[in-house]
Amino acid sequence: MKAAVYTEYGGPDVVRIKEIAPPEPGAGEVLIKVSHSTVTTADWRLRAAAFPGVLAVPGRLMFGLTRPRNPVLGSEFAGTVAALGAGVSAFAVGDAVFGFAPSGAHAEFLTHREDGAVLPLPDGVGAGEAVAVPFGGLSALVFLRDFANLQAGQNVLVVGASGGVGGYAVQVARLLGAEVTGVASGAREDMVRALGATGFVDYMTQDIAALHERFDVVFDTIGTMDFARARTLLKPKGVFVPLNFGLREVWQAFWSCFRGGQRVKIGVNEDRKPDLAVLRDWMAQGRLRAVVGARYALADIRDAHALVQGRHKQGAVVIDIAA
């Protein structure tokens, strides 16, 4: 099968299209013929060994000390079930599915545990759209609902509101009943408001610190905010939730938990089927939509990596595997 393979850490050029042996489904696994995938920020971080904050050393230990342990990247996928491993009962050959895999989606075939984050496509949503939701949607859902404990009637500031996680954070916060102010460059204002933000800050021309509004939650998806800055924007019991964090935030999360008042909450989201089901239902109801900033053929996946690494993409960058 055709796959995008990397065998050394580096820039987009280390990724090459190669013929490799397709995987075989083991017990409890399905084989999926992948029609679409995406390049996420996680993919470029793994390709470049650009692990953020405290993950620099554990990242290399987990994913390969001097060279990548797993040569095929790609987590988001959509496609059809091509074969079933022993004991699989939740899926049938030919089912159209989407989901989130640990890796391996930048290829024509992928195996996935049937009890993992894989579900039938939502009614009325195509594979090229549904594929764009799991990475940003699952992060937004888990960070806002579980880590920030965002409640209906509260308000949230989403920093990086047009990005891979931010574009979904705006929508998920609205679906949880919160009011949203989005931060992005001015060119993205219409897009961020269309996703559901009622307030907007252009970080290129406006000083966020000058905002008069105080928030229950400040969700920084980019890493431009720290607790000292966030505190001036938070209500007395507000929560600062940074997607990327270092030792400083680990310490702040620890002591702010005992101190009372404003808090820092950190975490790493798992990719769970029940959470994917929440997103799938919202998509089927037309309440959550895919945010796709660009599309590339598999042959042009290096260009997709370069775009993602630039940190100014909108939503997800979709790869058409069959093209």
Ligand SMILES: NC(=O)c1ccc[n+]([C@@H]2O[C@H](COP(=O)([O-])OP(=O)(O)OC[C@H]3O[C@@H](n4cnc5c(N)ncnc54)[C@H](OP(=O)(O)O)[C@@H]3O)[C@@H](O)[C@H]2O)c1
């Ligand atoms: N802890 C976890 O479990 C977890 C899970 C998922 C993701 N992550 C991490 O979360 C991060 C977010 O990923 P992502 O895919 O959302 O990133 P992304 O798509 O690359 O973010 C790009 C967005 O950031 C905006 N932006 C750039 N500079 C900005 C600034 N100074 N102020 C405000 N907005 C700015 C851009 O807006 P403009 O184009 O308008 O400039 C663009 O919309 C990554 O570092 C990823 O590794 C962590």
